[in-house]
Amino acid sequence: MVQADKKPRKSEKPLTFDLNSYLKQQKDLVEKALDRSIAIARPEKIYEAMRYSLLAGGKRLRPILCLATCELTGGDAEMAMPTACALEMIHTMSLIHDDLPAMDNDDFRRGKPTNHKVYGDDIAILAGDGLLAYAFEYVATQTKNVAPENIIRVVACLGHTVGAAGLVGGQVLDLESEGKPDVTAETLSFIHTHKTGALLEASVVSGAILANAPQEDIDRLSKYAQNIGLAFQIIDDILDITATDEQLGKTAGKDLEAQKATYPSLWGLEKSRVKAQELVDSAIAQLSIYGAKAEPLRAVANYIVTRDR
Ligand code: FPP
Ligand code: MG
Numbered sequence: 001m002v003q004a005d006k007k008p009r010k011s012e013k014p015l016t017f018d019l020n021s022y023l024k025q026q027k028d029l030v031e032k033a034l035d036r037s038i039a040i041a042r043p044e045k046i047y048e049a050m051r052y053s054l055l056a057g058g059k060r061l062r063p064i065l066c067l068a069t070c071e072l073t074g075g076d077a078e079m080a081m082p083t084a085c086a087l088e089m090i091h092t093m094s095l096i097h098d099d100l101p102a103m104d105n106d107d108f109r110r111g112k113p114t115n116h117k118v119y120g121d122d123i124a125i126l127a128g129d130g131l132l133a134y135a136f137e138y139v140a141t142q143t144k145n146v147a148p149e150n151i152i153r154v155v156a157c158l159g160h161t162v163g164a165a166g167l168v169g170g171q172v173l174d175l176e177s178e179g180k181p182d183v184t185a186e187t188l189s190f191i192h193t194h195k196t197g198a199l200l201e202a203s204v205v206s207g208a209i210l211a212n213a214p215q216e217d218i219d220r221l222s223k224y225a226q227n228i229g230l231a232f233q234i235i236d237d238i239l240d241i242t243a244t245d246e247q248l249g250k251t252a253g254k255d256l257e258a259q260k261a262t263y264p265s266l267w268g269l270e271k272s273r274v275k276a277q278e279l280v281d282s283a284i285a286q287l288s289i290y291g292a293k294a295e296p297l298r299a300v301a302n303y304i305v306t307r308d309r
Helices: 019-037 044-054 061-072 077-098 115-119 121-142 148-162 167-177 185-210 215-242 263-267 269-285 288-306
Strands: none
Touching (some): 019 061, 044 077, 044 121, 061 077, 061 185, 061 215, 061 288, 077 148, 077 167, 077 185, 115 121, 121 148, 148 167, 148 185, 185 215, 185 263, 215 263, 263 269, 269 288
């Protein structure tokens, strides 16, 4: 491994971390594992609906973070893959439900018609439920070479993350804040840290738990994740204003239309960009102790602020 602070000798070619090939390689690995994770059974329709959204593409950032953190803290990709897939199942189910007419009423996701547009509201609700339940079953039954108490810690962490203390709570406050002109920065931060940050944090923390990392590492990596989580959502809100439908694979401009509280609506685009960059800098500062080994996590943090989709 190349040390970040070690100057290469003239004859040595400096090794730079290639983020694009890393993300592509990890994404391919995750896509294959996701494809294998759910087979079609009876009743076919529900399995098809679950697979339709799960295999519709996406950045696969949560699984990639889980694998990277597990590897950084001494584990390997094989022990983290079932949890990595479960994180994507949970993320996908949250988007299926978020897109329903009772919530954001969106027609496109990941460049395709949303689950309820293809299968109807009833099956879309059940596809989300099916993915959520299966995520927990998958971690519990498929995780190999990890101490049982650490598998239980991961299951507890995921449960806490998706429930009222995490995604569900953040989504409720998000819906309640729609159309309100006086949403405070504190409420906005609550929405973002719960609705988006919580699952990104769980992705990082679960990878470290699976590797049996000491608590100091888990705490440090949690701070990294909290910072990139908030930055991720700020950039999401900015892209909703600045990017096209084609870039995003979903309808752009929906936040404004639904009068959603966002950082750009509170602070404007420029201050929001500055804030996102500051958060990424703080996230990267948490990684200094790991040297070059943390290059994938540094690169993912940088990708979060530079992405255009
Ligand atoms: C997208 O936000 C939505 C989320 C990040 C999470 C939504 C959470 C739920 C629907 C709760 C799901 C239930 C469980 C049990 C986990 P957005 O609407 O700001 O982004 P978008 O433009 O991509 O839709
Ligand atoms: Mg939405």
